[in-house]
Structure formats: C-alpha cells, structure tokens
Amino acid sequence: MNVENIGLMIMKANVIGIDGSAKGSIELPDVFATEYKPKLIKRAAQAIQTSKKQPKGADPRAGKKNTSTYMGYRGVPAYRRTINVEHARLPRLKNRGALLYGRVAYVPHSVGGIAAHPLKAWEVTIERINKKERKLALRSAIATTTMKSLVEKRFIVEKELPIVVEDALESIAKTKQVFEALEKIGVGKDLENARGKIRKRAGRGKSRGRMWKAKKSVLIVTGKNSPVLKASRNLPGVDAVTTTSLNVDLLAPGAEAGRLVVWTKSAIEELGKEKKQEQNVAVKTEKRIDARSIKSEKETKALAKKDVKVEAKKEAKATEKKDAEVKAAEKKTAEKKAVVKK
Numbered sequence: 001m002n003v004e005n006i007g008l009m010i011m012k013a014n015v016i017g018i019d020g021s022a023k024g025s026i027e028l029p030d031v032f033a034t035e036y037k038p039k040l041i042k043r044a045a046q047a048i049q050t051s052k053k054q055p056k057g058a059d060p061r062a063g064k065k066n067t068s069t070y071m072g073y074r075g076v077p078a079y080r081r082t083i084n085v086e087h088a089r090l091p092r093l094k095n096r097g098a099l100l101y102g103r104v105a106y107v108p109h110s111v112g113g114i115a116a117h118p119l120k121a122w123e124v125t126i127e128r129i130n131k132k133e134r135k136l137a138l139r140s141a142i143a144t145t146t147m148k149s150l151v152e153k154r155f156i157v158e159k160e161l162p163i164v165v166e167d168a169l170e171s172i173a174k175t176k177q178v179f180e181a182l183e184k185i186g187v188g189k190d191l192e193n194a195r196g197k198i199r200k201r202a203g204r205g206k207s208r209g210r211m212w213k214a215k216k217s218v219l220i221v222t223g224k225n226s227p228v229l230k231a232s233r234n235l236p237g238v239d240a241v242t243t244t245s246l247n248v249d250l251l252a253p254g255a256e257a258g259r260l261v262v263w264t265k266s267a268i269e270e271l272g273k274e275k276k277q278e279q280n281v282a283v284k285t286e287k288r289i290d291a292r293s294i295k296s297e298k299e300t301k302a303l304a305k306k307d308v309k310v311e312a313k314k315e316a317k318a319t320e321k322k323d324a325e326v327k328a329a330e331k332k333t334a335e336k337k338a339v340v341k342k
Contacts, residue, residue: 020184044137057121063114141251150258170226194237223266
C-alpha cells in the first residue's frame, strides 16, 4: 500500500508469497500510523551510534615523564636559572648528561612533549535519550517504512509499501534461495544496486580493519528467530532481525528515516501484540493505583473512627472526673453543716 501523506491511517496491506503471487491481505497495527518525527529519529539513531564507540584518549602522564623545569626567577644561582641565559624561556631537562642537558621538553612543540589538546578517555561522548522518546522514535521509524516518498530517496522501490511476505520466507536456509525469493517479491533491483556499490574505503581506515564500504539495502524483519536470519547475512547490504531486535539505527541508517523493509506476516502480528501488551500493562497499573487509593480511603476512615473513639473516651473521663469533684464538694459541705449543728 503506497502512502504519500504523513500520518495517514493504514488499515490493510497485501500479503505476497515467496513466488511473487498474492496471498490475501493483513490488517496493520496502529504503529504504522505514527507521525513522522525526523528530529527525534535522528537523536535516537545517534544515541545508538555513540553507545557503540569505545572511549579513547592519551595517557594523562604522556610527555610529562621527564626532569624538565622552568625557573622564571632572577634570584637563583646561574646554573639553575632559565632566564637571562641567552636561551628561550622554556622548560629544559636537567640531570640527563651532557647530550640531553638543557634540551627543551614537556611543552607541545618540543620533541616528546605533551599533546596540545589530546583526546580524554574520561569524557562522556554518549548522547542520552529518554525511554519514552526512544519508543516514540522507533514507532515513527517503523511508520516511515510505508512512505514511498522517503524510501525512494535511497532505495529502488518496485512495489507498493509496506512489503508483507508470507511466513514461508522464514524457513529458507540457503542464501541463494533467499536471493531468488527476494527477487520474486520485488526487491531484486535494489539488491543488484547494493552489490555493485561495494568499494574500498578512502583514507587510513583501510589499515584499521575498515577496508570495504557497502551500500545499505533491504531489511528483513521476522516474527521469531528463524533460519532466514543466518541465510541472508551474506547478501550485500541486507540486514535481518526479529521484531524484538528492531531499533532506530536499522530502520534509519545514517539517522535518515525511510528504509526498504520486507516484513513477514508473523512480524506484523507481533507488532500488534506489543501494542496490546503495553495496553495491558497500563490497565494493570491503573488497577494497582485504584487498589492503593481504595486501601488509603479505608485506612483514613479507620483512622477517623479511631479518632472519634479516642475523643469519646477522653470526654467520658472528663465527665467522670467532674462528677467525682462535685460529689467530693457536696460531701465536704455536708460534713461542715453537721459540725455546725453540734
């Protein structure tokens, strides 16, 4: 199904067999109707890319392991002075013998000196992203796989998007058979294009284990771990993952959304289940909150009843005390009257 308008609701997609024939249709989950957010997708992709980088930096003591000193003070003996001795005012070696004594060291422009602004291994270079933002970016990247205007910029699109294939694709265990099936599905031209763009890298990366560069091609998404994941990994530019392993870096290589994706039928169903699971979790949390609120209401009522009982007991004790005082006073007055009569 071809989608040009961003945010357009997609209800159904055609299912293709591995021989290229039509196999009915399938209802698409709501994730395919998510709004396109390029800035958020870029941030999520950069967060994944930066997390893969290994921290590197120079030794903090590099260029400093020497006896160089600089005495910018005139009131010291001449053999210790480094100014007014017809030399540049720079730190120089000492106690190193006749050949090295007095040679400039430590400063960046000296032989074996410190680097001017070296890389620091303790610096944090990872770009962080919030969990909810990462989830929204993934949903948005999934939705862009149905937008032909975005996918066509980098890939050769022959059929309507999204491309949904029957589950028989997951059981293929041979690379040659996977290539033939993908050709019949309608992504063969893009595979040939990626195969013809394998080239040597320019620059020093050739000697650092990064000799070859290859173009990105089709992404195969399955519902579960299956033989096609291993069978397709030798095809140039092809990636294959399950729905649980999907991330923004796969759906938006180079932080640019709109990848050519081949979904299996079970993968589409799994995406729908994830949404239901999220809804179930939300319902459970609401129930827990309601239970807590009910519990708290009961506790407040019980405390109120307890407070009423305590107040009633205090009032009863106060009245008893008053009655006892009144009786004692009456008794005293009666005794006084008896004494007066006698």
